[in-house]
Amino acid sequence: MNAPTALSHLVPEINQREVAPALIDALKARFGANCSTALVVREQHGRDESSFEVPPPAAVVFAESTQDVADAVRLASEHSVPVIPFGVGSSLEGHLLAVQGGISIDVSRMNKVLSINAEDLTVTVQPGVTRKQLNEAVKSTGLFFPIDPGADASIGGMSATRASGTNAVRYGTMRENVLGLEVVTASGEIIRTGTRAKKSSAGYDLTRLMVGSEGTLGVITEVTVRLYPLPEAISAAICSFPSIEAAVRTTIQVIQLGVPIARVELIDHNSVRMVNAHSKLGLREEPMLLMEFHGSPTGVKEQAELVQEIASEHGGNAFEWASTPEERTRLWTARHNAYFAAVQSKPGCKVISTDTCVPISRLADCLLDSVKEADESGIPYFLVGHVGDGNFHFGYLLDPNKPEERVVAEKLNHDLVSRALRLEGTCTGEHGVGLHKMDFLVTEAGAGAVEMMRTIKRALDPKNIMNPGKIFSI
Amino acid sequence: MNAPTALSHLVPEINQREVAPALIDALKARFGANCSTALVVREQHGRDESSFEVPPPAAVVFAESTQDVADAVRLASEHSVPVIPFGVGSSLEGHLLAVQGGISIDVSRMNKVLSINAEDLTVTVQPGVTRKQLNEAVKSTGLFFPIDPGADASIGGMSATRASGTNAVRYGTMRENVLGLEVVTASGEIIRTGTRAKKSSAGYDLTRLMVGSEGTLGVITEVTVRLYPLPEAISAAICSFPSIEAAVRTTIQVIQLGVPIARVELIDHNSVRMVNAHSKLGLREEPMLLMEFHGSPTGVKEQAELVQEIASEHGGNAFEWASTPEERTRLWTARHNAYFAAVQSKPGCKVISTDTCVPISRLADCLLDSVKEADESGIPYFLVGHVGDGNFHFGYLLDPNKPEERVVAEKLNHDLVSRALRLEGTCTGEHGVGLHKMDFLVTEAGAGAVEMMRTIKRALDPKNIMNPGKIFSI
Numbered sequence: 036m037n038a039p040t041a042l043s044h045l046v047p048e049i050n051q052r053e054v055a056p057a058l059i060d061a062l063k064a065r066f067g068a069n070c071s072t073a074l075v076v077r078e079q080h081g082r083d084e085s086s087f088e089v090p091p092p093a094a095v096v097f098a099e100s101t102q103d104v105a106d107a108v109r110l111a112s113e114h115s116v117p118v119i120p121f122g123v124g125s126s127l128e129g130h131l132l133a134v135q136g137g138i139s140i141d142v143s144r145m146n147k148v149l150s151i152n153a154e155d156l157t158v159t160v161q162p163g164v165t166r167k168q169l170n171e172a173v174k175s176t177g178l179f180f181p182i183d184p185g186a187d188a189s190i191g192g193m194s195a196t197r198a199s200g201t202n203a204v205r206y207g208t209m210r211e212n213v214l215g216l217e218v219v220t221a222s223g224e225i226i227r228t229g230t231r232a233k234k235s236s237a238g239y240d241l242t243r244l245m246v247g248s249e250g251t252l253g254v255i256t257e258v259t260v261r262l263y264p265l266p267e268a269i270s271a272a273i274c275s276f277p278s279i280e281a282a283v284r285t286t287i288q289v290i291q292l293g294v295p296i297a298r299v300e301l302i303d304h305n306s307v308r309m310v311n312a313h314s315k316l317g318l319r320e321e322p323m324l325l326m327e328f329h330g331s332p333t334g335v336k337e338q339a340e341l342v343q344e345i346a347s348e349h350g351g352n353a354f355e356w357a358s359t360p361e362e363r364t365r366l367w368t369a370r371h372n373a374y375f376a377a378v379q380s381k382p383g384c385k386v387i388s389t390d391t392c393v394p395i396s397r398l399a400d401c402l403l404d405s406v407k408e409a410d411e412s413g414i415p416y417f418l419v420g421h422v423g424d425g426n427f428h429f430g431y432l433l434d435p436n437k438p439e440e441r442v443v444a445e446k447l448n449h450d451l452v453s454r455a456l457r458l459e460g461t462c463t464g465e466h467g468v469g470l471h472k473m474d475f476l477v478t479e480a481g482a483g484a485v486e487m488m489r490t491i492k493r494a495l496d497p498k499n500i501m502n503p504g505k506i507f508s509i
Numbered sequence: 510m511n512a513p514t515a516l517s518h519l520v521p522e523i524n525q526r527e528v529a530p531a532l533i534d535a536l537k538a539r540f541g542a543n544c545s546t547a548l549v550v551r552e553q554h555g556r557d558e559s560s561f562e563v564p565p566p567a568a569v570v571f572a573e574s575t576q577d578v579a580d581a582v583r584l585a586s587e588h589s590v591p592v593i594p595f596g597v598g599s600s601l602e603g604h605l606l607a608v609q610g611g612i613s614i615d616v617s618r619m620n621k622v623l624s625i626n627a628e629d630l631t632v633t634v635q636p637g638v639t640r641k642q643l644n645e646a647v648k649s650t651g652l653f654f655p656i657d658p659g660a661d662a663s664i665g666g667m668s669a670t671r672a673s674g675t676n677a678v679r680y681g682t683m684r685e686n687v688l689g690l691e692v693v694t695a696s697g698e699i700i701r702t703g704t705r706a707k708k709s710s711a712g713y714d715l716t717r718l719m720v721g722s723e724g725t726l727g728v729i730t731e732v733t734v735r736l737y738p739l740p741e742a743i744s745a746a747i748c749s750f751p752s753i754e755a756a757v758r759t760t761i762q763v764i765q766l767g768v769p770i771a772r773v774e775l776i777d778h779n780s781v782r783m784v785n786a787h788s789k790l791g792l793r794e795e796p797m798l799l800m801e802f803h804g805s806p807t808g809v810k811e812q813a814e815l816v817q818e819i820a821s822e823h824g825g826n827a828f829e830w831a832s833t834p835e836e837r838t839r840l841w842t843a844r845h846n847a848y849f850a851a852v853q854s855k856p857g858c859k860v861i862s863t864d865t866c867v868p869i870s871r872l873a874d875c876l877l878d879s880v881k882e883a884d885e886s887g888i889p890y891f892l893v894g895h896v897g898d899g900n901f902h903f904g905y906l907l908d909p910n911k912p913e914e915r916v917v918a919e920k921l922n923h924d925l926v927s928r929a930l931r932l933e934g935t936c937t938g939e940h941g942v943g944l945h946k947m948d949f950l951v952t953e954a955g956a957g958a959v960e961m962m963r964t965i966k967r968a969l970d971p972k973n974i975m976n977p978g979k980i981f982s983i
Contacts, residue, residue, distance in 0.1 A: 152868065152870065154761075154765055154869070154870035155868035155869055155870045155871075156764075156765070156767075156869075157868065196710055197709075197710040197714070198710075199708055203708060207685070208708050210708070210714065210717070211681070211685055220957070220961070224957050225957070226955060226957040226958045226961060227954070227955055227958060228954070228958060230930075230933055230934055230935045230953065231868045231933040231934070232866040232867055232868060232899055232900075232933070232934040232935045232938065233866070233868070233869070233898050233899060233900075234671075234673055234677060234682050234684070234866055234898055234900065234935075234938050234939065235671075235866060235935035235937065235938060236670055236671040236672075236721055236864075236935075236937045236938065236939050236940060236941045236942070237935045237936055237937050237942060237946070237949075237950055237953055237954065238721070238942055238950050238954060238958075238959065238962050238980050238981070239718060239721065239722055239726075239962040239965060239980075240671070240684065240714075240717045240718060240720065240721055241954075241958060241961060241962065243684070243714045243717035243718070244713060244714060244717070244718055244965075246714065247710055247712070247713065247714055248713055252713075263767065264765075264766065264767030287628075290630075291628055291630070291738075292738065293630075293737065293738030330808075331808070331811055333807050333808070333811065334804075334805070334807070334808050334811070337805055337807065337808070390710075392706040392707070392708055392709060393706055394626065394629035394631065394705045394706060394707070395628070395629055395630075395707070396626065396628035396629045397629075424707050424708055425706055425707060426706075426707075426708065456704075459704055459705040459706070460704055460705070460706040461704045461706045461708075461709035461710075461711045462711055463709065463710045463711050464706065464708050464709060464710065465708065465710050466710060467710045468710070468711060468712055472711070475711075476711055476712050479704065479711055480701070480702070480711065480712060480715075481700060481701055483694075483698050483699070483700040484700045484701060484702060484712075484715060485712065487694070487700060487715060487969065488712050488713045488715065490968050490969060491713060491718075491965055491968060491969070493968065494964050494965060494967065494968030495961065495964060495965070506712050506713075507712070
């Protein structure tokens with residue numbers, strides 16, 4: 036057991052189990068060059084986009100097939116050694132960190148689009164396919180996959196963390212859009228969940244049990260997701276507001292009226308400033324909503340007029356339109372680059388990202404008090420949000436040489452989560468629990484519900500080898 | 510153990526466990542007149558709308574609160590006696606039958622609407638609230654709850670069977686519309702799953718594990734569901750077709766084009782005939798689609814014009830419109846009464862109802878071959894379907910005095926399910942597995958996945974008291 040680190044109050048104990056040399060030998064025998072123990076490879080697989088750094092896995096297996104995954108898991112199981120699935124490494128809550136040691140199974144080479152069923156609006160892919168790759172592959176069919184968490188994440192990883200992002204307000208999250216899975220269980224068995232039918236009442240919903248289980252119940256080796264017809268018309272608009280409150284109150288009203296808006300993103304004045312500096316956009320440095328409307332030409336027009344009317348009532352400016360695909364791409368790229376723009380604004384900084392989500396009527400209460408607290412803290416931050424879903428992210432920019440900043444940022448996050456839970460919301464809208472929110476999960480779900488999760492975990496993974504130490508302590 | 514019945518090849522062994530007199534005494538002491546052992550009450554709680562009849566429970570507890578449910582479950586657990594939750598008794602697959610004995614917990618008196626959060630589009634209800642009661646309660650808010658399985662089922666029961674129905678093609682099923690639950694577990698503990706936030710990545714999706722678990726993992730004592738703004742415009746239309754095939758092909762094209770149609774129901778000529786006789790509607794006795802369009806006035810018009818165009822290409826007649834709420838109610842009531850109209854068409858008959866659901870592109874293949882087989886069988890039947898979802902129901906009308914008819918009907922169902930599974934569909938789109946589809950579930954999901962369900966069941970209900978013998982043998 037390693038000594039407690041400076042972060043021991045924030046992350047679970049690091050307690051790497053011993054990895055028997057016999058396992059490494061067996062993996063090398065089975066996988067040859069596709070099993071690496073090089074430090075640089077292991078380190079790359081032992082971190083994600085979170086600010087944590089802990090010891091890396093003992094080996095990395097590059098799986099090229101479901102059978103590869105099954106064999107690696109079976110070998111690990113024989114030696115009771117943890118297994119951590121790895122997609123592209125874009126998770127945010129320490130999911131990939133080998134806190135209990137073990138091996139990483141990298142599925143990024145399992146990146147085939149297996150079957151496009153355009154006439155059923157479904158597609159089946161290997162877990163290493165990324166969302167951009169998927170959309171490229173289905174482009175010629177006139178369909179698209181809407182879930183867009185910003186990063187070009189893998190579909191396997193997005194399933195494992197129940198990801199969502201900018202389009203979720205209209206199209207739902209991975210919870211609503213995964214139809215079925217192939218999964219390698221803790222014993223190395225291959226099972227299938229779900230079918231390609233749009234709905235089913237056939238037994239326990241294993242698909243949705245696996246979606247969001249963060250690799251703790253199995254390794255996802257195949258995913259069938261829903262696709263949607265590309266809307267006849269798409270328009271994106273920017274609207275600047277005199278205050279965050281005005282932007283938020285506009286959003287609340289839009290949602291309550293049932294406007295089927297496809298995207299409605301809040302970008303605070305800090306983010307606009309950082310994005311301007313990074314992407315040279317010349318946007319007005321005020322809080323803004325970045326919106327997208329999908330539908331028939333008439334429908335899009337109706338929606339936009341209604342939203343413009345609501346925005347104007349709250350002091351919003353006239354919409355600035357981006358109607359060509361190129362202009363839209365430029366805007367959304369800027370939005371997606373907010374994180375990197377922020378990091379660039381304070382070279383060498385570490386980012387702590389929050390992820391609360393509350394019922395839409397509570398959004399103003401939750402968000403505005405937290406903005407006040409963040410402003411008072413003196414810590415530089417940016418704020419972006421999928422506000423149509425009641426979900427938003429503060430990014431606190433920390434100087435790694437000033438541990439006191441981390442304490443302040445964690446306090447801000449703690450107060451924000453407490454507020455969100457009081458308002459009947461959740462500590463994580465889309466990033467997952469990982470290492471960082473285990474205590475919050477207990478507060479949110481209650482000890483009884485978390486114990487039920489633990490009971491399921493123990494039953495399905497009796498040796499506790501599937502990404503152990505994530506979601507809850509076990 | 511009872512002797513095998515004539516249906517032993519279709520239903521699991523009836524093996525009622527002994528219910529200790531001490532348990533009945535304890536229940537009577539705790540619940541007084543709210544615990545009944547009268548045969549007529551027990552018999553009423555030991556059957557549903559399926560064609561099965563097996564021994565009733567040993568007692569019925571009428572729960573009036575979550576604490577009542579928890580106490581009843583705890584007492585049953587102490588005596589290792591099964592517990593079967595009961596809502597309104599409208600399930601279709603033998604869910605309520607006391608095949609292993611035990612007690613029924615009737616939650617129909619837990620029928621309070623606990624909180625309407627109109628500004629968040631959510632409502633929290635006790636499990637005995639029915640869908641019509643719920644819609645009546647939220648009427649003044651301008652919102653509605655879309656899930657409509659036909660029967661005025663309880664929200665608890667609809668959650669437990671993952672119900673859907675006519676509006677699912679646009680609004681999804683209980684899977685998509687339940688946000689959170691309160692559940693009494695097998696040990697009598699009360700837990701909560703989910704929050705009122707629209708999305709969450711906080712740990713295992715216990716909500717969706719419970720939704721569709723058919724009472725085998727716990728008793729649902731509170732449900733939070735999503736509501737939707739009443740559309741600005743609603744129009745319903747009937748379109749008659751020269752053949753079932755023409756109606757089905759129209760549906761497929763409508764879905765593939767992404768028309769956001771709210772309802773698209775197939776009613777075959779048999780059903781129309783029965784409905785005409787029952788409800789005096791004077792409808793043209795040909796296969797028809799009964800459709801509903803929701804949206805802005807322009808949006809509804811656009812949708813309807815597009816669908817009319819597609820229908821005409823397939824030989825469909827001009828739409829007959831029902832634009833007033835009264836006309837719409839009359840039409841949908843007729844649709845919902847199709848089952849009773851069918852029963853009335855053959856007095857004294859029993860109905861076996863099928864429930865396959867396939868990817869939309871496979872709908873014609875699956876449905877037309879099954880129509881041919883049904884026609885050839887000589888068994889009277891009707892066919893209705895939520896065809897926009899690829900889900901449809903044959904109802905075979907059996908003379909209970911002719912057991913050979915049952916054998917023929919079961920063969921028809923078996924062939925239909927086999928066909929649906931070959932076409933990547935499911936044996937049950939919305940009714941659940943219950944007693945009737947346990948074998949089909951194994952074929953559909955595979956032994957490994959069913960064993961995973963069983964492992965979860967064993968872990969969460971070690972005494973196997975929660976509605977045992979349903980979904981899978983255990």
